[in-house]
Amino acid sequence: MTMPTTLFDKVWDAHEIHRSESGQSLLWIDRHFVHEGSFHAFNKLHERELPVARPDLTFGIADHYVPTLTRHLEEIGDAKVRGMIEQLSDNTTRHGIALFGLNDPRQGIVHVLGPEQGLTQPGLLMVCGDSHTSTHGAFGSIAFGIGASEVAHVLATQTLWQSRPKQMRLNVEGRLAPGITAKDIALTWIARLGADGARGHAIEYTGSAIRDLSMEARLTLCNLSIEGGARCGVIAPDEATFDYLRGRPYAPQGEALEQAMAYWRTLTSDPEARFDREVTLDASEIGPTVTWGVSPEDALPIDQAVPDPAREQDANRARQLQDTLDYMGLSAGQKLTDIAIQRVFIGSCTNARIEDLRAAAAVLKGRRSKVPGIVAPGSTQVKREAEAEGLDRIFLEAGLEWRESGCSMCVGMNGDLVASGERCASTTNRNFKGRQGPGARTHLMSPAMVAAAAVAGHLADIREL
Amino acid sequence: MEPIRHLDALACPLAQANVDTDQLIPARFMKEPRSVGYGQFLLHDLRHDASGKPRGDFILEHPEARQASILVARRNFGAGSSREAAVYALVDFGFRCVIAPSFGDIFSSNAVNNGLLPATLPEEDIERLLEHLGDTPGRLHVDLETCRIRAGELDLAFTISPTWRTKLLNGWDDIDMTRQHEEAITRFAADYAARHPWLKASPGDPGVIARDF
Numbered sequence: 001m002t003m004p005t006t007l008f009d010k011v012w013d014a015h016e017i018h019r020s021e022s023g024q025s026l027l028w029i030d031r032h033f034v035h036e037g038s039f040h041a042f043n044k045l046h047e048r049e050l051p052v053a054r055p056d057l058t059f060g061i062a063d064h065y066v067p068t069l070t071r072h073l074e075e076i077g078d079a080k081v082r083g084m085i086e087q088l089s090d091n092t093t094r095h096g097i098a099l100f101g102l103n104d105p106r107q108g109i110v111h112v113l114g115p116e117q118g119l120t121q122p123g124l125l126m127v128c129g130d131s132h133t134s135t136h137g138a139f140g141s142i143a144f145g146i147g148a149s150e151v152a153h154v155l156a157t158q159t160l161w162q163s164r165p166k167q168m169r170l171n172v173e174g175r176l177a178p179g180i181t182a183k184d185i186a187l188t189w190i191a192r193l194g195a196d197g198a199r200g201h202a203i204e205y206t207g208s209a210i211r212d213l214s215m216e217a218r219l220t221l222c223n224l225s226i227e228g229g230a231r232c233g234v235i236a237p238d239e240a241t242f243d244y245l246r247g248r249p250y251a252p253q254g255e256a257l258e259q260a261m262a263y264w265r266t267l268t269s270d271p272e273a274r275f276d277r278e279v280t281l282d283a284s285e286i287g288p289t290v291t292w293g294v295s296p297e298d299a300l301p302i303d304q305a306v307p308d309p310a311r312e313q314d315a316n317r318a319r320q321l322q323d324t325l326d327y328m329g330l331s332a333g334q335k336l337t338d339i340a341i342q343r344v345f346i347g348s349c350t351n352a353r354i355e356d357l358r359a360a361a362a363v364l365k366g367r368r369s370k371v372p373g374i375v376a377p378g379s380t381q382v383k384r385e386a387e388a389e390g391l392d393r394i395f396l397e398a399g400l401e402w403r404e405s406g407c408s409m410c411v412g413m414n415g416d417l418v419a420s421g422e423r424c425a426s427t428t429n430r431n432f433k434g435r436q437g438p439g440a441r442t443h444l445m446s447p448a449m450v451a452a453a454a455v456a457g458h459l460a461d462i463r464e465l
Numbered sequence: 466m467e468p469i470r471h472l473d474a475l476a477c478p479l480a481q482a483n484v485d486t487d488q489l490i491p492a493r494f495m496k497e498p499r500s501v502g503y504g505q506f507l508l509h510d511l512r513h514d515a516s517g518k519p520r521g522d523f524i525l526e527h528p529e530a531r532q533a534s535i536l537v538a539r540r541n542f543g544a545g546s547s548r549e550a551a552v553y554a555l556v557d558f559g560f561r562c563v564i565a566p567s568f569g570d571i572f573s574s575n576a577v578n579n580g581l582l583p584a585t586l587p588e589e590d591i592e593r594l595l596e597h598l599g600d601t602p603g604r605l606h607v608d609l610e611t612c613r614i615r616a617g618e619l620d621l622a623f624t625i626s627p628t629w630r631t632k633l634l635n636g637w638d639d640i641d642m643t644r645q646h647e648e649a650i651t652r653f654a655a656d657y658a659a660r661h662p663w664l665k666a667s668p669g670d671p672g673v674i675a676r677d678f
């Protein structure tokens with residue numbers, strides 16, 4: 001009898017080339033995405049005069065620095081930003097790597113584009129110099145972010161040294177209440193376990209509430225794995241996964257698809273498989289959740305109030321909490337629904353897929369936003385799809401800006417910034433100090449909740465709209 | 466990469482938890498080539514006030530901070546973005562070691578790849594170390610061979626993965642290590658392709674299409 005194994009083990013073992021005495025695995029990489037920020041890695045390669053081992057398994061994507069007001073390179077005012085996009089183009093051209101560039105109709109944020117183009121498939125090992133690579137685990141692949149030295153290593157060898165992480169099963173049972181989304185599940189578990197709660201672990205998301213999620217929602221959930229410190233998140237592939245993949249440009253077709261599916265169906269954890277940790281959430285208890293602080297763990301259901309440092313036993317924690325409130329411009333005990341906002345942002349690899357835009361538009365339809373804001377679709381394809389459905393009109397009529405796709409205000413590298421001291425309700429993934437711009441104050445929540453906040457002018461409960 | 470065996474050096478206390486990589490180096494500086502020196506960007510927005518003036522009371526602005534090569538921080542150091550630039554900023558500032566109760570996973574491997582030692586110490590020990598240092602840089606001894614940190618009366622055991630310890634002690638580089646396995650990789654790749662025939666460019670694979678420049 002063979003030992004029962006997890007989905008994660010199955011995929012890992014299929015990619016292990018060699019195991020060192022100290023237990024490190026040399027892993028084969030199926031897909032490697034590079035973006036503008038990967039220039040350090042290319043430079044390392046050039047210093048050593050090394051070629052790219054497998055350009056056919058490497059894909060270049062312009063997303064972090066792309067402007068959202070134009071698709072024309074020459075219209076980018078900031079020479080350094082323009083240079084970042086040109087540099088990616090130069091590096092991919094030099095090494096014969098496919099590029100989804102600025103004005104490619106398939107362009108998008110790497111973690112939206114991968115699944116959309118069918119590059120993301122069950123059972124693969126995928127890496128990218130970006131921490132939210134965990135997103136792709138929604139298809140039952142192992143996908144994680146790596147640093148520039150590791151990117152250079154993958155470019156040079158198509159392999160990577162890693163030690164096998166511990167494994168945690170995050171089981172979400174029951175039904176989500178109407179209006180509650182994958183974003184709320186994620187913020188809830190991160191608040192409960194902490195921003196480093198899953199550190200050193202690969203998470204497998206299981207349970208009836210997970211099975212009921214659409215592929216878009218699964219991508220959101222896996223995307224946020226890193227915000228709880230996890231190395232990656234995986235969800236076993238099922239019919240929803242296969243349906244999503246059918247007919248995508250890079251997905252196998254015809255007989256190859258049949259072959260692939262026969263393998264993909266084996267990618268589940270055996271019933272007896274052991275996990276290092278088990279956590280269970282009751283889906284019905286999850287409410288619309290928002291962050292109030294400067295770490296994704298600073299999250300609470302919208303009907304709660306800002307915590308009070310005076311009630312904190314530990315002096316260090318009280319001090320840090322006070323520092324957070326000072327940065328965020330909040331007072332202890334303030335009701336979350338009393339927090340006025342100055343801006344909204346709907347975008348990012350977390351929540352800018354078509355379903356997210358539909359959810360936000362459903363709230364904004366026939367209403368006006370009290371504050372300015374940007375909608376940046378997750379990919380050019382999402383943008384076209386949204387326009388075909390008339391969602392762009394809804395956003396524009398609500399008074400928001402309808403932009404081109406890119407990372408945009410999630411990280412502000414292209415110049416889309418939240419001003420210092422300004423408060424933004426955002427569908428993104430990080431509320432870190434300065435993430436959306438120096439001095440910017442970020443509140444994370446689902447797309448419908450951002451739309452509700454836009455309409456109200458303050459954080460608002462979607463259930464009351 | 467320069468090996469590390471032990472450090473006898475000044476340590477800066479940074480008594481904060483969740484010092485993420487966005488704080489270690491704000492995104493706007495990441496367009497710069499490494500040759501400009503990333504040390505100037507380290508914790509930039511904590512070090513400067515809104516008008517860009519250095520905050521004299523911040524630890525990295527202490528006159529002795531530039532001589533320090535150890536940083537002591539609270540839990541979840543280096544969480545968030547995978548940007549290796551966060552490690553470049555620490556290294557270019559002069560740090561060779563960060564001591565904290567926990568680190569972001571990607572941050573620690575980036576650190577090791579740049580010869581920066583991420584030493585994990587239990588939370589209580591970090592508090593004792595921070596108390597020992599107070600508000601100013603102070604001398605510490607970090608011994609990677611025995612995995613101990615000494616300061617005054619304190620003698621503390623830290624942890625680091627054995628693989629990383631070996632790498633740091635020897636200043637090894639992964640690409641060199643991997644090259645010894647070239648044959649195994651080639652064999653694996655062929656076998657893997659045979660086992661997963663559908664991964665060959667599928668009929669619908671658009672491949673490399675016309676570029677935009």
Ligand code: SF4
Nearest residue numbers: 132348349407410411
């Ligand atoms: S949208 Fe934000 S989190 Fe996602 S890849 Fe871009 S910068 Fe990173």
